[in-house]
Amino acid sequence: xxxxxxxxxxxxxxxxxxxxxxxxxxxxxxxxxxxxxxxxxxxxxxxxxxxxxxxxxxxxxxxxxxxxxxxxxxxxxxxxxxxxxxxxxxxxxxxxxxxxxxxxxxxxxxxxxxxxxxxxxxxxxxxxxxxxxxxxxxxxxxxxxxxxxxxxxxxxxxxxxxxxxxxxxxxxxxxxxxxxxxxxxxxxxxxxxxxxxxxxxxxxxxxxxxxxxxxxxxxxxxxxxxxxxxxxxxxxxxxxxxxxxxxxxxxxxxxxxxxxxxxxxxxxxxxxxxxxxxxxxxxxxxxxxxxxxxxxxxxxxxxxxxxxxxxxxxxxxxxxxxxxxxxxxxxxxxxxxxxxxxxxxxxxxxxxxxxxxxxxxxxxxxxxxxxxxxxxxxxxxxxxxxxxxxxxxxxxxxxxxxxxxxxxxxxxxxxxxxxxxxxxxxxxxxxxxxxxxxxxxxxxxxxxxxxxxxxxxxxxxxxxxxxxxxxxxxxxxxxxxxxxxxxxxxxxxxxxxxxxxxxxxxxxxxxxxxxxxxxxxxxxxxxxxxxxxxxxxxxxxxxxxxxxxxxxxxxxxxxxxxxxxxxxx
Amino acid sequence: xxxxxxxxxxxxxxxxxxxxxxxxxxxxxxxxxxxxxxxxxxxxxxxxxxxxxxxxxxxxxxxxxxxxxxxxxxxxxxxxxxxxxxxxxxxxxxxxxxxxxxxxxxxxxxxxxxxxxxxxxxxxxxxxxxxxxxxxxxxxxxxxxxxxxxxxxxxxxxxxxxx
Numbered sequence: 001x002x003x004x005x006x007x008x009x010x011x012x013x014x015x016x017x018x019x020x021x022x023x024x025x026x027x028x029x030x031x032x033x034x035x036x037x038x039x040x041x042x043x044x045x046x047x048x049x050x051x052x053x054x055x056x057x058x059x060x061x062x063x064x065x066x067x068x069x070x071x072x073x074x075x076x077x078x079x080x081x082x083x084x085x086x087x088x089x090x091x092x093x094x095x096x097x098x099x100x101x102x103x104x105x106x107x108x109x110x111x112x113x114x115x116x117x118x119x120x121x122x123x124x125x126x127x128x129x130x131x132x133x134x135x136x137x138x139x140x141x142x143x144x145x146x147x148x149x150x151x152x153x154x155x156x157x158x159x160x161x162x163x164x165x166x167x168x169x170x171x172x173x174x175x176x177x178x179x180x181x182x183x184x185x186x187x188x189x190x191x192x193x194x195x196x197x198x199x200x201x202x203x204x205x206x207x208x209x210x211x212x213x214x215x216x217x218x219x220x221x222x223x224x225x226x227x228x229x230x231x232x233x234x235x236x237x238x239x240x241x242x243x244x245x246x247x248x249x250x251x252x253x254x255x256x257x258x259x260x261x262x263x264x265x266x267x268x269x270x271x272x273x274x275x276x277x278x279x280x281x282x283x284x285x286x287x288x289x290x291x292x293x294x295x296x297x298x299x300x301x302x303x304x305x306x307x308x309x310x311x312x313x314x315x316x317x318x319x320x321x322x323x324x325x326x327x328x329x330x331x332x333x334x335x336x337x338x339x340x341x342x343x344x345x346x347x348x349x350x351x352x353x354x355x356x357x358x359x360x361x362x363x364x365x366x367x368x369x370x371x372x373x374x375x376x377x378x379x380x381x382x383x384x385x386x387x388x389x390x391x392x393x394x395x396x397x398x399x400x401x402x403x404x405x406x407x408x409x410x411x412x413x414x415x416x417x418x419x420x421x422x423x424x425x426x427x428x429x430x431x432x433x434x435x436x437x438x439x440x441x442x443x444x445x446x447x448x449x450x451x452x453x454x455x456x457x458x459x460x461x462x463x464x465x466x467x468x469x470x471x472x473x474x475x476x477x478x479x480x481x482x483x484x485x486x487x488x489x490x491x492x493x494x495x496x497x498x499x500x501x502x503x504x505x506x507x508x509x510x511x512x513x514x515x516x517x518x519x520x521x522x523x524x525x526x527x528x529x530x531x532x533x534x535x536x537x538x539x540x541x542x543x544x545x546x547x548x549x550x551x552x553x554x555x556x557x558x559x560x561x562x563x564x565x566x567x568x569x
Numbered sequence: 570x571x572x573x574x575x576x577x578x579x580x581x582x583x584x585x586x587x588x589x590x591x592x593x594x595x596x597x598x599x600x601x602x603x604x605x606x607x608x609x610x611x612x613x614x615x616x617x618x619x620x621x622x623x624x625x626x627x628x629x630x631x632x633x634x635x636x637x638x639x640x641x642x643x644x645x646x647x648x649x650x651x652x653x654x655x656x657x658x659x660x661x662x663x664x665x666x667x668x669x670x671x672x673x674x675x676x677x678x679x680x681x682x683x684x685x686x687x688x689x690x691x692x693x694x695x696x697x698x699x700x701x702x703x704x705x706x707x708x709x710x711x712x713x714x715x716x717x718x719x720x721x722x723x724x725x726x727x728x729x730x731x732x
Contacts, residue, residue: 118583123594127637130582147637180732181579181640306631309624 003171005134005164006031009098012141014041015173018069020060020433021045021098022053026073027113028100031165045433045462048454050077052426054084055452058093058155059423059430062413063388065218067148068430071098074162075113078120083420085155086124090417091239092216094153096144097125103163104132117159126154134167139174146177151184152304153216188301188320188328196274196299196316197332203272203297204344205351206232209255212239212416213277213302213322220244220409222326223276229333231345233352235263237278239416242406247385252352253361256284257554258398261360262352264552264560268294269351275300277322280311281417282556288312290559301325360552360565361402370519372396372471372544376403379441379469382526387439387467388413388431392424392448395477398550400443422451428466429458439467439530446472446499446541456509459537467529468539470502473546481549485564506539513539571600572626573645573652573722576615576633577730580606584638588615591636597621597629601654601719612640612732616652616721618697640732645722652722655692656700657682659714662689666711677703688713696720 003011009032013021022045025033036044047053050072057068072081078099088095102111118130127147129140137160144156200206208230214223220243227234227250234244235255244251253260255267267273267285273296278284285291288311299316300308308317318325363373376399379387389404390413391397397414406412413431415423428442442449449470459466471477479494506513512533516525522542529538551566578584585604592599600618607614619629626644633642645652662670663686674681674691677699683690693703697720704715724730 119586122583122587122590152635179637182637304635306628306635310628 001171002168005137005167006035008137008171010035012138016145018042021069021071022056023071024050026077028074028162047458050080051084052452052455054081055423055426056430057095058088059413059427060434061093061095063410063431064434068095073100074102075115078117087415087418087420088155089124092153094148095155096148097157099159101159101161104161121157125157128157130159134164135169142174142177185319186321188318188325192316192318193328199272199297201338201340205271205348207266207270207273208234209275209278210240210243211237211278214240214243215409217322219322219326226330233266237284238401241412242409245407246405247407258550261358261552262355265355268561272297279307286554286560287557370542370544372399372548373403375522375542376400378523378526380404382530383439387441390424390427390442392444393419393421394445395550396443396445396471421448425452425455429464432464441467441469443469447476460510465535466537470541471544472541473544475546502539502541511537515541517543571620574617575643575645575730577641578613579638580611580613587636591632603719603721618720643730649725650722652696652720653694654697654720655694655718657716658691660689661711663687673707
């Protein structure tokens with residue numbers, strides 16, 4: 001069948017079972033939008049800024065097992081999208097970005113709304129394509145979806161010049177993809193897995209350190225099974241929250257810069273560390289020299305060989321798909337005669353219980369002023385731990401990660417790697433589309449929320465019942481915290497003056513706004529939002545303690561055991 | 570330590586930018602880079618001379634392998650290999666220097682490929698050290714212009730890099 005390029009693009013997306021496109025039209029994608037108009041299989045979600053389209057598509061991916069798709073126009077459409085693409089890339093989120101480009105014959109002539117899209121996005125995509133011939137469209141889109149979801153996932157961009165939209169060719173959607181230079185590994189090396197099992201069974205102080213790879217590969221249940229089989233403690237990274245149930249007695253919580261005392265101490269004192277789908281980044285292990293100076297055996301399982309031995313020396317590297325590797329680890333533990341020395345394991349758990357006694361997440365709560373941690377605890381209670389929680393970046397992000405106990409994967413959506421303020425609200429939108437029957441909360445701050453606040457309009461258009469939990473402390477809190485601790489209390493540009501009246505702002509967009517100033521009103525307000533206004537967007541503006549800081553804290557460049565606790569101050 | 574990294578990659582627009590972009594983005598060092606299509610025009614062969622600790626070179630090869638356009642990567646310096654570089658060097662050749670320059674070119678097995686009243690153009694191939702040695706052996710003031718291709722390398726014997 002002979003079709004135009006624009007028809008081909010839309011047909012390809014239909015073949016890929018795409019339900020939603022998050023996007024914003026413009027000159028060079030008009031042919032594509034015209035074809036979208038003529039069909040009703042794919043729904044287009046019109047955002048108010050391209051960055052939001054990408055975050056929404058990203059969160060649609062994160063909160064489901066599907067691939068988010070977004071569409072932007074050339075030039076500023078693409079440059080606005082870059083922050084979103086880089087966010088997805090850093091967190092390995094599968095996504096396909098379709099961008100319009102000026103007509104082929106204009107490329108390189110500094111045409112209106114022209115930019116070197118492939119060049120600009122090259123460092124922040126898994127791969128990108130500039131399609132120059134209409135006959136290449138279908139095979140390229142097929143490749144884009146394949147690349148996005150296989151191996152270590154990531155965003156893939158397809159740049160489509162405007163003239164291809166009207167060019168015609170015979171259409172057939174390829175059934176298979178073969179890229180000779182791309183053969184992602186699947187099974188881990190059996191010999192290495194055997195070594196890993198031996199090390200684990202001989203361990204005295206074993207620890208599982210699980211990252212976002214568990215979420216991306218949908219292996220939370222397998223990880224839990226392995227942990228229960230071995231009866232060893234588990235710590236999750238910020239990206240891995242929900243990969244092992246936070247309420248499980250074997251969970252020691254999140255580790256890293258703002259990790260729990262017990263998680264960081266376990267990390268430092270473990271003699272055998274099983275790292276799965278995690279990458280030992282600077283916010284997780286602190287100073288690599290300090291971390292590396294402690295003798296321990298490290299088993300590192302990851303789908304990406306370049307993640308292994310990048311920042312720490314590894315004793316047993318296992319490159320493979322977590323699904324297969326976890327299956328084989330479980331099978332080999334079952335088949336093995338050995339068992340971890342129960343006495344040693346009991347002593348290890350005793351150590352951990354002593355560390356837990358520190359109660360490193362406790363905070364002082366008065367009756368006058370709302371503590372931000374309290375708001376998150378109440379959010380957890382009111383939603384029964386069943387909400388999808390998105391966050392922006394800063395103190396509120398850490399409090400959400402620390403105090404909302406995620407028992408299931410794909411419930412916690414945040415920009416962990418790139419640290420993108422403005423992620424939360426558009427991410428909540430994406431989550432709503434992927435999970436229409438699950439409550440979605442966006443925990444944010446008055447700084448972050450204003451970075452994509454225009455999306456309140458999108459939320460109104462599509463009736464998205466997001467609950468915005470604004471922890472409003474009138475400061476760019478994390479900046480203020482660092483200035484207080486490391487810059488002699490010089491609060492350079494971290495106080496946010498002239499804040500809007502968020503209640504009126506929410507109302508202006510047609511939503512419900514509530515301001516909460518007293519601790520006793522926190523829970524009732526949350527209930528009102530999640531029960532009475534279940535089907536509406538509610539902007540909950542909590543005026544919280546402006547001096548509250550996030551603890552524990554491992555200062556940048558310090559070792560994990562050099563934690564500053566709230567009680568130290 | 571100096572390493573010779575050989576890469577087989579898709580001969581596609583942008584593939585070179587992906588490789589060079591990777592080096593600059595991650596702070597890896599490129600001493601020289603050469604690239605040209607192979608006997609199969611759909612593929613290019615690239616040789617990069619880089620330096621760094623073993624850990625860095627390991628990361629470089631892993632990161633290169635991650636690029637979708639990269640088909641194969643091998644660190645040639647890990648085993649027996651041959652490396653060659655071509656240099657074209659234009660020198661002043663007048664008076665007594667004219668004979669001397671011809672002699673030096675012969676000693677280094679160079680070829681004089683262009684001659685004027687006042688200049689010789691010498692073509693020289695060899696490993697980097699040999700080309701450096703030639704430059705050091707002649708009078709610096711006589712060098713008018715040099716151009717070098719950068720190193721290309723290949724494994725000896727059965728060491729073959731193919732798709």
